[in-house]
Amino acid sequence: MATDQLSKVFSALADPTRRDILARLGQGDATVSELADPYPISLPAISRHLKVLETAGLISRDKRAQWRTNTLQAAPLKEATTWMEHLSHLWDDRFARLDTHLAAMKALQDRPTTDSTEEEQHDD
Template structure:
């Protein structure tokens, strides 16, 4: 899988709020699939599907510990997303500053 494919998979996986919530839980530490499913109003198989999407995207890994499957957050893909977005920060900041100036001018002309 190329770096672009990995980035696409990560963004696709992050598109669903349940998957983002699962990642937020895993940011606190490893957890079993049952523990990850607990806060959701969905079936365990539905949560398992979300976990598989996150795993295919490389955002989490699973390991078997006795009879439990523990999930762990993988930070490398998240760091790649942060690096990708950082490249565009100066563009966004310049546009927000231009918008702020425009809005200030509009407000000044209204008074």
């Protein structure tokens, strides 16, 4: 079971239904019934998905009268994005160094050797 916040976020995002729910909440707050409407699953199943999203900090739930409204919380997504961007920059740097190294190796391979030039001069 994930214990740190970033692990909880990635675990929550691993499920396509939960990602879809987050996309829906990006358009505005919604009740459990509104979120459940497009899915062929029960309200308790949707509630379990929402609990995972809430535990990860990706949504907040507010009870208004008899309705429980769900709201997207962007901060954990920003933290996950920042972490992934950091890794992306590391890999971009590594690939740039590899490109430089491969270009240098190709330049050495394409350079004429002095032995072949000397042999051509002796054959004359």
